[in-house]
Amino acid sequence: QQQVKQSPQSLIVQKGGISIINCAYENTAFDYFPWYQQFPGKGPALLIAIRPDVSEKKEGRFTISFNKSAKQFSLHIMDSQPGDSATYFCAASIRGDGQNFVFGPGTRLSVLP
């Protein structure tokens, strides 16, 4: 119930291509869905987030698509660049509940020059 599933585990994309990472959840009480980007040896940094009252949010080259009925959300990175190479984590949380901030297992993205 508390898990967030994430796929693929790793992803290799050519420069300029589109990177797509998918996540799925079970707990319908989740009401906040952020994505984090982590470079090696660093802490994760908030990239973009969405709430379930919208189906899509775009910030620059990064877009979250959210499907409430399917309980799925995905991150799309347009025009992927080598500098985007990092590990990406999706997460889900319940407002007002500090323990229920659940992370997916992560996707290691490599963008080839």
Place this chain on the structure above:
Amino acid sequence: DGGITQSPKYLFRKEGQNVTLSCEQNLNHDAMYWYRQDPGQGLRLIYYSQIVNDFQKGDIAEGYSVSREKKESFPLTVTSAQKNPTAFYLCASSTGGGSYGYTFGSGTRLTVV
């Protein structure tokens, strides 16, 4: 600049030793968290605190202890009871309630020698 400072960046522990990882934030955040990250895996919650002088166990609290005597500080002690402490430890903070995302520190890599 506001942020979270974790120290030390690298820490080596001998068998049977207790070690303490420091986490300080100047973001005026109420909630603070400790996560453990193992290679190729997601983040697992060790302890969290939503208010000074109060904290709760996360999913993997055994072998760890924390204190929250000041709003700015949330140190983590890895005790000798933690049988497999080698990992990357991340401290995070938020305004509370889990609804605004986390700010992470840069992490401490702990190695047992």
